[in-house]
Amino acid sequence: MRSPVISRARIATVLLFALLALVPVYSTLFSAPFYLTLFARVMIFALAAVSLDLVLGFGGLVSFGHAAYLGVGAYAVGILAYHGVDSVFVLWGAAILASALVALFIGAISLRTSGMYFIMITLAFAQMLFYLAVSLKAYGGDDGLPIAKRGTLGPFDLKSDVQLYYLILIALGLALYLGHRIVGSRFGRVLEGAKWNERRAVALGLAPYRYRLVAFVISGTVCGLAGALLATLTNFVSPSYMAWTRSGEIIVMVVLGGMATLTGPVIGAVVLLVLEEVLATLTIHWMLILGPILVLVVLFARRGLWGWIAGRHG
Amino acid sequence: MAELLAVSGVTKRFGGIAASDGVDLTVASGECHALIGPNGAGKTTLISQVSGELKPDAGRIVFLGRDITREPAPKRSRAGLARSFQVTCLIPSFTALENATLAIQAKQGHSFSFWRDARNDARLIGPAMAALSRVGLDARAGVPVGALAHGEQRALEIALALALEPRLLLLDEPMAGMGPADASRMIALLESLKGSVAMLLVEHDMDAVFRLADRISVLVYGKVIASGSPDQVRADAEVRRAYLGEAA
Numbered sequence: 001m002r003s004p005v006i007s008r009a010r011i012a013t014v015l016l017f018a019l020l021a022l023v024p025v026y027s028t029l030f031s032a033p034f035y036l037t038l039f040a041r042v043m044i045f046a047l048a049a050v051s052l053d054l055v056l057g058f059g060g061l062v063s064f065g066h067a068a069y070l071g072v073g074a075y076a077v078g079i080l081a082y083h084g085v086d087s088v089f090v091l092w093g094a095a096i097l098a099s100a101l102v103a104l105f106i107g108a109i110s111l112r113t114s115g116m117y118f119i120m121i122t123l124a125f126a127q128m129l130f131y132l133a134v135s136l137k138a139y140g141g142d143d144g145l146p147i148a149k150r151g152t153l154g155p156f157d158l159k160s161d162v163q164l165y166y167l168i169l170i171a172l173g174l175a176l177y178l179g180h181r182i183v184g185s186r187f188g189r190v191l192e193g194a195k196w197n198e199r200r201a202v203a204l205g206l207a208p209y210r211y212r213l214v215a216f217v218i219s220g221t222v223c224g225l226a227g228a229l230l231a232t233l234t235n236f237v238s239p240s241y242m243a244w245t246r247s248g249e250i251i252v253m254v255v256l257g258g259m260a261t262l263t264g265p266v267i268g269a270v271v272l273l274v275l276e277e278v279l280a281t282l283t284i285h286w287m288l289i290l291g292p293i294l295v296l297v298v299l300f301a302r303r304g305l306w307g308w309i310a311g312r313h314g
Numbered sequence: 315m316a317e318l319l320a321v322s323g324v325t326k327r328f329g330g331i332a333a334s335d336g337v338d339l340t341v342a343s344g345e346c347h348a349l350i351g352p353n354g355a356g357k358t359t360l361i362s363q364v365s366g367e368l369k370p371d372a373g374r375i376v377f378l379g380r381d382i383t384r385e386p387a388p389k390r391s392r393a394g395l396a397r398s399f400q401v402t403c404l405i406p407s408f409t410a411l412e413n414a415t416l417a418i419q420a421k422q423g424h425s426f427s428f429w430r431d432a433r434n435d436a437r438l439i440g441p442a443m444a445a446l447s448r449v450g451l452d453a454r455a456g457v458p459v460g461a462l463a464h465g466e467q468r469a470l471e472i473a474l475a476l477a478l479e480p481r482l483l484l485l486d487e488p489m490a491g492m493g494p495a496d497a498s499r500m501i502a503l504l505e506s507l508k509g510s511v512a513m514l515l516v517e518h519d520m521d522a523v524f525r526l527a528d529r530i531s532v533l534v535y536g537k538v539i540a541s542g543s544p545d546q547v548r549a550d551a552e553v554r555r556a557y558l559g560e561a562a
Binding site: 009021065181182184185186187189190196197199200201202203204205206211214 | 365367372386388390391392397403404405406407408412413417419420421425426427428429430431432433435438465474478482490516
């Protein structure tokens, strides 16, 4: 039942991170900054997808509103920067705090429901935040809000795209490690046990609600950090970060990569966003090609792409 | 013997049907109290009200001297009430050991521990293996629940309940769907527990009931129509008419 020390999953993870770490080298050597920005974006969405996998894959809670935390994190950075705050430590700290509080509020209410109702209520909250952002005329409303400059964080100077890239890579690596610790811990076992059989968990004296709420807050917080990174990368925040289609995309990344695998959603984000780029250069109707690919993966790979890559013990 | 559980005047209606109709029942410390009755008599409904899955419309449930009528199910489990289900209720994708480990986690208090690997934590594995070996499943620890035989799944249900070290076991047809060999193993297991833990036992297997029970109550249409020692119940004319029929 335990995977061997050098499993396919481990090799694939190391390989994945090695490739991601080499992207800046490639883009510098061949002066192709486009790839640097593309993969920085990919990793930010991978971070959001990993955070969603904690509640969706391990908790069985289909949050259809995770873009909301992306938006809250981004707007925390955008609004504070607008008011002259330039310490990245404060900006990202505020993004983390704000998304944690919003996740606590939304989770505390949404988790009283389950199934389809949970999906709808998380969507409804995300839509409320979307329209709130649209109505914030002082902060650009519909048009969004540009961020004037990037600051520094410790040894990292974020004005350098390469340094920001590596900071995002580190954040993704840490989130994955943290995620693996959590799902293997006592807390993670209760979360997963309650997913498969809530009645049994209750009969054992484990009240699922509080475990789910804590998982929801952890997830929203990490997703909020992804939002802060996205705002920093693009020097821009906009209500479109919170669009419901964005929430859907994050779900697709998790399902495509493999639910309850943590590393799978990273693959899902890479494949979805890279395919999107590639197919969009071929035709504007790229969704026509991507759609069937998604259907095939969901039909034939029950644990997503990660199931193929990592094998049974992944 | 001290009274562990006291159910008084418990009533539960589903639409126009009274599944529990003013039920009075007690379980003393260490006692095995069997609840028998025809299908649809309201036995599982009563167990669910004691365990907290259902809330009664009227009446009181007192456990260890405390009124638990309105307490949620997890709190009752932590207070010492453990139940096994009529239809096997396990975590199918977990192994037998992982199921037992979750029960040990619950016994050891809250599980807000986020870092340490629970899957090779000796403080969990040791007691979980002990719980499995009490029901003879230690050799099957690594097998996913879905791959266990029916009898083994039933035994695991009991192991999970025992892992909580309860004061009172609520057993809802522990022998349901078992062949004779598995059933006699289960009876032997429950017999070995007698005296150390009190039991409220719902069972259709009359051999089991008469071997295990210190006291028997007969439930018909949500009402207790008779209650007493096995001999008294066996001799009760009304019970014979209502339930035991020719078989007794």
